[in-house]
Amino acid sequence: MDNSTDCTGFFTQNTDITGIGVRVAFYVQMVVIELQTWFKVGEEDILNACWVLISMSFGLMLAAIVAATQNQLSFYNAVQVQNLVSLTQVTLLCVGNSLIWGTESGGLMHWTRRKKWRHNAIVMCLLCSQYFLGGGLLTYLWVKGQRFGPNPECISSMHFYVSAWRLRGSDPFRNAKIAAFTIYISLVLGPVCQNLFMYTAVRVQSTPTLYNLDSQHGLLYPAHGAAHQAKLSSTIRSCAMDIWADLGAHSHCPRGRRAAYRSLRCYPKSKMGRREGGQIRRAEGGRVG
Structure with missing residues (x-):
C-alpha cells in the first residue's frame, strides 16, 4: 500500500x-x-x-x-x-x-x-x-x-x-x-x-416407509418399487448392499457395531414385530411396529 x-x-x-x-x-x-x-x-x-x-x-x-x-x-x-x-x-x-x-x-x-x-x-x-x-x-x-x-x-x-x-x-x-x-x-x-x-x-430420496425382512439374519432393509429402484445409481446400491451383507453375520446389533453403524437399524428376530405379507411396516419417525 x-x-x-x-x-x-x-x-x-x-x-x-x-x-x-x-x-x-x-x-x-x-x-x-x-x-x-x-x-x-x-x-x-x-x-x-x-x-x-x-x-x-x-x-x-x-x-x-x-x-x-x-x-x-x-x-x-x-x-x-x-x-x-x-x-x-x-x-x-x-x-x-x-x-x-x-x-x-x-x-x-x-x-x-x-x-x-x-x-x-x-x-x-x-x-x-x-x-x-x-x-x-x-x-x-x-x-x-x-x-x-x-x-x-x-x-x-x-x-x-x-x-x-x-x-x-x-x-x-x-x-x-x-x-x-x-x-x-x-x-x-x-x-x-x-x-x-x-x-x-x-x-x-427420504420417503421409504416399507422395509423388507431378511428372515435368516433378522435384518431390515428398505423396500422400493421398480420405478424407484431404476432411479438409484448402481454405486449407491452396491455400497448399501455391502453394508447390509457385512451386518448379515450378526443376528443383533452389538455395542461396538451400534456405534459404527448408528444409521443402520437391525434388530433381533424376537423384536422384529409383526409381518405383513413378508414385509414389515415401520411407523413414521418410530421403531418397528
Missing part, C-alpha cells in the same frame, strides 16, 4: 468490525470447526457449529452495513470484512454438507440418514440467506468502487496482492461490474445451488 499522510485515517482499523480481536476470533473458529467436521462427531455438534458460523457472519455483515450507512466504513475495512465473510462461506459449505450427509460410517447410503435435513430447514434458510447477503455486499462493494465510503480519493493508493500479482485498489480488474458478477456467480450462487440440490435430493 502507498500510505500517504492525508490518507492515514483511511487505513486506520475499525476496531469494532475488523480489529485484531475480531479477526483472531474468526480465524480460530474457522480452524476449530473445520477440523471438527473431519472427525466422527454427532449431528448436534455439527448443527451447533453451523449456528456459530452463521451468527458470526451475520453479526459482522450487519455491523458493516450500519457503519457504511453512517459513512464510517472505509473501502479498506470493507475489503477486510468481505474477506472474513468469504472465509466463513467456504467453511459453512463444508459444515453444511457434513450436516446433510453426516460424518459417521454409512451416513451417505442409508435412507434414514437422509431424512434428518428436514428438521434443519431453519438452518438451511439462514445458510442460503447468508450466501445471498454476502454476495450482495460483495457486488455492491466492487460495483461502487472509487465512490465507496469516506476518503474515496485514497482508494487509488491501496494495492491488492493476489499471489504474485499486484492490483491497484481503484481499478482491480479493469471492469468492476464484470468482476463483481463473476465473483458472485462463483462464490455465492455455486454453493447455494449445491446446497439446494442436496436439500432436494434429501427430500426426494
Whole structure:
C-alpha cells in the first residue's frame, strides 16, 4: 500500500468490525470447526457449529452495513470484512454438507440418514440467506468502487496482492461490474445451488416407509418399487448392499457395531414385530411396529 499522510485515517482499523480481536476470533473458529467436521462427531455438534458460523457472519455483515450507512466504513475495512465473510462461506459449505450427509460410517447410503435435513430447514434458510447477503455486499462493494465510503480519493493508493500479482485498489480488474458478477456467480450462487440440490435430493430420496425382512439374519432393509429402484445409481446400491451383507453375520446389533453403524437399524428376530405379507411396516419417525 502507498500510505500517504492525508490518507492515514483511511487505513486506520475499525476496531469494532475488523480489529485484531475480531479477526483472531474468526480465524480460530474457522480452524476449530473445520477440523471438527473431519472427525466422527454427532449431528448436534455439527448443527451447533453451523449456528456459530452463521451468527458470526451475520453479526459482522450487519455491523458493516450500519457503519457504511453512517459513512464510517472505509473501502479498506470493507475489503477486510468481505474477506472474513468469504472465509466463513467456504467453511459453512463444508459444515453444511457434513450436516446433510453426516460424518459417521454409512451416513451417505442409508435412507434414514437422509431424512434428518428436514428438521434443519431453519438452518438451511439462514445458510442460503447468508450466501445471498454476502454476495450482495460483495457486488455492491466492487460495483461502487472509487465512490465507496469516506476518503474515496485514497482508494487509488491501496494495492491488492493476489499471489504474485499486484492490483491497484481503484481499478482491480479493469471492469468492476464484470468482476463483481463473476465473483458472485462463483462464490455465492455455486454453493447455494449445491446446497439446494442436496436439500432436494434429501427430500426426494427420504420417503421409504416399507422395509423388507431378511428372515435368516433378522435384518431390515428398505423396500422400493421398480420405478424407484431404476432411479438409484448402481454405486449407491452396491455400497448399501455391502453394508447390509457385512451386518448379515450378526443376528443383533452389538455395542461396538451400534456405534459404527448408528444409521443402520437391525434388530433381533424376537423384536422384529409383526409381518405383513413378508414385509414389515415401520411407523413414521418410530421403531418397528
